[in-house]
Amino acid sequence: MLDTVPKVHDENRQGEAIAPQAGDTRTYAKKFYIESYGCAMNFNDSEIVASILNKEGFGATRDVEEADLVLLNTCSIREKAEQTVRKRLTEFKSIKKAKPGFLVGVLGCMAERLKSKFLEEEKLVDMVVGPDSYRSLPDLIEEASSGQKAINVLLSREETYADISPVRLNSNGVNAFVSIMRGCNNMCSFCVVPFTRGRERSREPQSIIEEATDLFQRGFREVTLLGQNVDSYYFVDEQRDETVTFALLLEKVAAISPLLRVRFSTSHPKDITDEVILTIARHENICNYIHLPVQSGSNRILQLMNRTYTREWYKKKVDRILELIPDCGLSTDVITGFCTETEEDHQETMDIMNYARFDLAYMYAYSERPGTLAARRYRDDVEPDVKKRRLAEIVALHRTHTLASMQKDVGKTFKVLIEGTSKRSENDLFGRNDQNKVIVFPKGEHKKGEYVMVKVENCTAGTLLGKVVEG
Structure with a gap:
């Protein structure tokens, strides 16, 4: 992501x-x-x-x-x-x-x-x-x-590891993950997570705030709130006589410092609310970026997947997000070759990708997982070579969208959090803007963990290229 x-x-x-x-x-x-x-x-x-x-x-x-x-x-x-x-x-x-x-x-x-x-x-x-x-x-x-x-391998209805302070391994000292909940109650027919990670339970909010605060005090400048479906976060805090929704949790983490960027992953389209979207829009340090897995553009396939929304509903959700946050970056997950998928179903997936024009997509061919609802109910009947061809078509289409999205940013100036040295050149640094796009620029006197304003001068399908300018 x-x-x-x-x-x-x-x-x-x-x-x-x-x-x-x-x-x-x-x-x-x-x-x-x-x-x-x-x-x-x-x-x-x-x-x-x-x-x-x-x-x-x-x-x-x-x-x-x-x-x-x-x-x-x-x-x-x-x-x-x-x-x-x-x-x-x-x-x-x-x-x-x-x-x-x-x-x-x-x-x-x-x-x-x-x-x-x-x-x-x-x-x-x-x-x-x-x-x-x-x-x-x-x-x-x-x-x-x-x-x-x-x-x-016993599953728990309570365990969240809230009292354990994770050891930050392989860390760049700038970005960190903070788990806010575990498990999942959505029974998507292709997914094994409810069976391997158990039922959904939310972590006590104060422990989340304390962990994020500690990270900020140690020099980290971005946290990503993690959960199988963060929008379902819900905790009744009896000590503080407060019910904490995901929108309120976002607000609390953002309030730690304006210098702490906040991201989150992953959202289920059915659960992301106007309250969450408006909270993002209201806070400069909550990034304008939402991962919104669509999985398929076909209503028939969505029903078989038990995704509980239609293509028409999903499009309206995309419209609503962009209405409230016009410059919001959108990413998604797409599965091709799900059980009984036809060419018409495939074309409907291509259509919804053309509609949303995602900035980033994770695309993969369906892989049957033993124990899932799909494995029990349906036959994995799409031939491997058909899956491969459809996946290639989806990837090629998406690449045109990412290139066009990048090209629209040429000439614009973005606030970038520096994450480190570019893999391709010791003389360049890289970071990401609000919309989660990577920007590479000359190092100069800057160092990781700083915020800089970068004007985009060029791009590839996956990276923006620019130079630091005065804010």
Whole structure:
């Protein structure tokens, strides 16, 4: 969600080892190596796990060979992610044979879904830990160290890890994720999340404010509020005699400082309200950017997906957002090749993309997930080559939209939060504007964490190019 070029969704691009926390000078008796896949929630969960492990005397390492404990934080959204994780687990076998006491564990959504398959049938791991069971890691490590297979995949209706301060790993010191809720009550037929992460529950608001405040005081200048469906955030604070909706939570986080940018992800179209949109419009430091997954442009397919809205309703929601926030950036998710999808359905998806002209889209071919409603009810009957062709058409169309969107910004000046040095040149910096577009510009005397005004002089389909000007 933080990229600005057209994306064919691929969890492999998100599989990465987590580095030790910058500035951590403590000496640890043991080392852990953790690799994360999938959504931002998984990466945030890895930071919670790191915090728990630090207290148990484990320090992070990026070298799997020196680790005493290897953990893969997994995703079950696409089949390819599961294949990648299995391949990685097989690669760890040789280290395990050569290093007594070396432990391998699977965390997250795959752990919840596959459970004993990893432990008994494939014998690739020593422990399996579900997304609501990270507090039990110390006991599970002890159990696995004694030669027992350790497992805890119980789902919870209360766990939010509100009292655990995540260890900011792989951090640039500017942007941070803050989880505000866990689980999901939407039963989209293609999605495994309600079965792997459980029912929806919101985190106590004061703990969110305290975490975001602490981040700001430590020099971070942007927080992204995370949830499977942030618009459903709802917490009755009996101590303060206050009911906190997502709109009010946004307001509270924005009030920490005008220098703290606020983003959020993800929204379900049916739940984003005028109250939320108007709150964004009212606060300069809440970014004018909304991720609004459409999934399909066909009413028939939307009904099969159990998305609870129509194409006509979705278009009106886009209109309303742009009416209240005219310069709002919009991104989306698109699934092609869902069960029974016809060419007419595909063309309706192309049509809605032409209507909304998204600034960013995550596009992928349907991948049946065992245990989902779609797997139980429908046959995955669209041929792979048809899925591939339709996906290519969607990606090509979207690229024309992103290029046109970028070209419209040439000549404009934007407030940019500097996030670091450009990957392509040590002489350039990069950051993002309100609409989540990446802007690259000459370094000069500026440094990350600063706000600068940048005038756009040129662009590609995924990046704006400019120079710093006086504000």
